[in-house]
Amino acid sequence: MTVSAHDTMFDLLRSKKQNYSLPREFYNDPDFFKLDMEHVFGKSWIFAGLVCDIPKPGNFFTLSIGDDPLVIVRDDNSEIHAIYNTCRHRGSKVCLEEKGHTAKLVCPYHQWTYNLDGNLLFAGNMGEGFNPADFPLRKANIGIAGGMIFVCLDENPPAFAPFKEAVEPFLKPHALDRAKVAHEITISEKANWKLVIENNRECYHCNGSHPELLNSLLEFDNTDDPRATPEFKALVAKKASDWDALGIAHESTPHNLEFRAVRMPLAEGIHSMTMDGSVACQKLMGDLTDPDMGSMRLLHLPNTWNHFMGDHSIVFRVMPVGPQETLVTTKWIVHEGAVEGVDYDLEKMVKVWNATNHQDRELAENNQLGINSKAYQPGPYAEGAEFGVINFINWYSAHMLGKLFDPAKIQLAAGE
Numbered sequence: 001m002t003v004s005a006h007d008t009m010f011d012l013l014r015s016k017k018q019n020y021s022l023p024r025e026f027y028n029d030p031d032f033f034k035l036d037m038e039h040v041f042g043k044s045w046i047f048a049g050l051v052c053d054i055p056k057p058g059n060f061f062t063l064s065i066g067d068d069p070l071v072i073v074r075d076d077n078s079e080i081h082a083i084y085n086t087c088r089h090r091g092s093k094v095c096l097e098e099k100g101h102t103a104k105l106v107c108p109y110h111q112w113t114y115n116l117d118g119n120l121l122f123a124g125n126m127g128e129g130f131n132p133a134d135f136p137l138r139k140a141n142i143g144i145a146g147g148m149i150f151v152c153l154d155e156n157p158p159a160f161a162p163f164k165e166a167v168e169p170f171l172k173p174h175a176l177d178r179a180k181v182a183h184e185i186t187i188s189e190k191a192n193w194k195l196v197i198e199n200n201r202e203c204y205h206c207n208g209s210h211p212e213l214l215n216s217l218l219e220f221d222n223t224d225d226p227r228a229t230p231e232f233k234a235l236v237a238k239k240a241s242d243w244d245a246l247g248i249a250h251e252s253t254p255h256n257l258e259f260r261a262v263r264m265p266l267a268e269g270i271h272s273m274t275m276d277g278s279v280a281c282q283k284l285m286g287d288l289t290d291p292d293m294g295s296m297r298l299l300h301l302p303n304t305w306n307h308f309m310g311d312h313s314i315v316f317r318v319m320p321v322g323p324q325e326t327l328v329t330t331k332w333i334v335h336e337g338a339v340e341g342v343d344y345d346l347e348k349m350v351k352v353w354n355a356t357n358h359q360d361r362e363l364a365e366n367n368q369l370g371i372n373s374k375a376y377q378p379g380p381y382a383e384g385a386e387f388g389v390i391n392f393i394n395w396y397s398a399h400m401l402g403k404l405f406d407p408a409k410i411q412l413a414a415g416e
Contacts, residue, residue, distance in 0.1 A: 005031030147176025175286030201388035281344035
């Protein structure tokens with residue numbers, strides 16, 4: 001009997017050595033990738049974009065989660081919908097552009113026409129007895145937290161409220177609903193999506209790879225880090241006092257492996273992630289009056305990490321394309337009234353993370369090439385420097401085991 005990828009993955013996860021990287025199949029096997037797309041990206045809340053991506057009725061953007069194309073659109077009543085980008089006639093994609101503005105959603109194949117809420121308005125030549133009300137575009141679940149849009153493809157999505165309630169106090173000062181995208185770029189990394197996330201979850205590699213980033217970012221993620229210096233701890237205490245006085249949320253959200261928000265200082269005297277540490281945008285986000293907001297770091301697995309500063313924010317979206325290909329989208333966000341060349345210097349704003357993204361791409365791709373070798377075996381994580389990677393792998397392993405677990409098979413095996 002052929003052992004299925006489902007059973008193989010389940011057995012490998014159950015036998016995996018704690019605090020070690022995953023076996024090779026998790027990073028390059030097509031069938032394991034299908035399981036990831038089905039159970040992780042098909043059943044979790046996935047970061048899609050921002051409310052400010054679609055500020056006016058008729059604005060939309062598109063994305064695909066595996067084989068499922070979606071359009072995120074703001075309707076005439078300013079309500080935001082996540083709609084499957086699949087015509088109810090013969091299945092053609094309806095919106096072919098990445099983003100834009102439209103009065104109606106019109107399928108280019110046979111011109112079936114839908115309202116911005118997905119209801120069918122017109123379908124020619126369908127004859128008597130055809131009821132347009134029976135053929136609306138299907139919708140995905142949508143959740144909005146502090147201006148960030150998440151979607152879930154599962155018919156029974158996990159609770160969104162705990163995340164929303166925990167992170168909105170952190171996002172509120174940056175007023176993403178009153179912001180705009182200053183710049184956006186998507187790069188393709190020839191690496192499994194988990195390698196992209198693993199690379200982001202540690203700064204063990206930063207000293208050797210990210211000189212631009214370390215001009216501003218302190219590699220310690222909290223004062224519990226065993227490598228944290230007394231100077232770092234003193235700076236955290238000082239900034240915590242300053243932020244308390246301003247009513248700015250900074251203490252980490254309650255511990256869980258799926259998401260985390262915490263506000264941490266940048267290096268002493270540094271106000272923004274720029275080469276010289278000075279602000280890239282003179283018009284601060286939201287109603288902030290002090291540029292020294294450090295970096296509010298927000299993680300939501302499986303596909304987004306973010307840095308929110310006083311003058312601008314940097315938002316990341318990870319979308320798997322194949323077992324060894326991942327798209328990473330980066331957006332630089334500023335106050336809605338900020339004017340390029342007047343209030344902000346775009347080249348200055350994007351330089352650090354453009355460099356960091358390309359460095360990370362090279363690291364992830366080299367990691368993938370090494371893992372593809374028959375010589376690869378799972379290796380140990382550094383428990384201090386790579387605790388974030390351990391947390392991610394533990395989250396992934398627990399999530400997949402929960403989805404793959406089949407009580408009937410376990411009982412059958414126990415009886416043999």
